[in-house]
Amino acid sequence: MSEVRLLVGTRKGAFVLTSDGKRERWDVSGPHFGGWEIYHLKGSPADPNRIYASQTSGWFGQIIQRSNDGGKTWEAAGNAFVYDGTPGTHQWYDGTPHPWEFKRVWHLEPSLTDPDTVYAGVEDAALFRSTDGARTWQELPGLRGHGSGRFWQPGAGGLGLHTILLDPANPSRMFIAISAAGAFRTDDGGATWQPINRGLRSEGIPNPTAEVGHCVHRIAMHRSRPNVLFMQKHWDVMRSDDAGESWHEVSGNLPTDFGFPIEVHAHEPDTVYVLPITSDSLHYPPDGKLRVYRSRTGGNEWEALTNGLPQHDCYVNVLRDAMAADSLESCGVYFGTTGGQVYASTNGGDNWAPLVRDLPAVLSVEVQTLPPRRSGGAA
């Protein structure tokens, strides 16, 4: 029977939750790196036992951890993220030029084919790549060097590169997103980039055709259809059918189209999940009801999923990297809250149950669907 491994990053450490394919009983391991902020962990699709973790601290800076045994043991890898050349400036909150300064790694995205290759999205926004298992890191400077880079401005949460999507059909194509610069695409393996923000509308940006400046919160794709992208923007849920060349709004009947995560069902490319949050001023669910919304039509028509989720007095948030879907036959969907709960549905969102209730605030959730265990170790 297949296994499922959940990688949970929190404000105070990492947790690894494992279960068999039934997903009824879960073993909880952790906290790993107790007391440190774990922004993100992700396993290599090419070698599921290879996991990378971003461990950060306001005191001690950035550490990258690497596991070769599915999260049982860890070793510190390289943590020197040095911008290419003279870093230059981006815009500060007050509009003045501000030097690029590395703060932390927000997101780690292992290569689809090589366990030793991994991308890191960092604050201040830049994309780094390691090809030696995270021992050394090199910036892909074409992104930050894009002509708009000096106009990028941080959102309230910082100038973070938080989304990295690798196109499974085209190794040279990659999508990234930055708060609050917008979305970008490369078609040449990261050498050059173009902004892909046409069709986005953001209150506060006077120019309706602004190339950059949009606060993209998250982008998701289904691996079978990489030209179709779904975006949760600061406000608005958006869809692109042409690899980001243009976007149209699919917020439809959502109670609010503000939110952070967005995820696609493992087997149904038009089934999309969001978690509406009241507003940019009120980072908790509307009416104290924690509701995942599911569209089976690729957007516009949404249904509330509430079975098993608290429907009163719930004032948690769900952050952008804190939702994931497994690829078992009956798709599992998972999300973690700032209240420390991790909820799971084993039937595509129809029913939910908490796996754990009292972790530190959850920053990220990733899931690995593992092949059946062979005798002598994980497959």
Add this chain to the structure above:
Amino acid sequence: MIRIVLPAHLRTLAQVNDEVHIDLAGQVTQQSVLDALEARYPVLRGTIRDHVTHRRRPFLRFFACAEDLSHELPDSPLPEAVATGAEPFLVVGAMAGG
């Protein structure tokens, strides 16, 4: 022998339980002590000083002999008691809640 006291999280990271002891030839300064510390424990690179500028991270301070040495020049000699091992060199994290 130089004695170095690290904050708890850095002791965990370096996998040490107590004071770190290093031998140092030549002048004993913040820079030479931290260079030797990082050479012994490469995992500490970037956690006390910036990788590029080698400036002290903002929420860390250096103390020895009941004095705050955080703003001393990196190549200034440390007190004789640190150089002889009579007193430890303290790397201290700023206090903060949460």
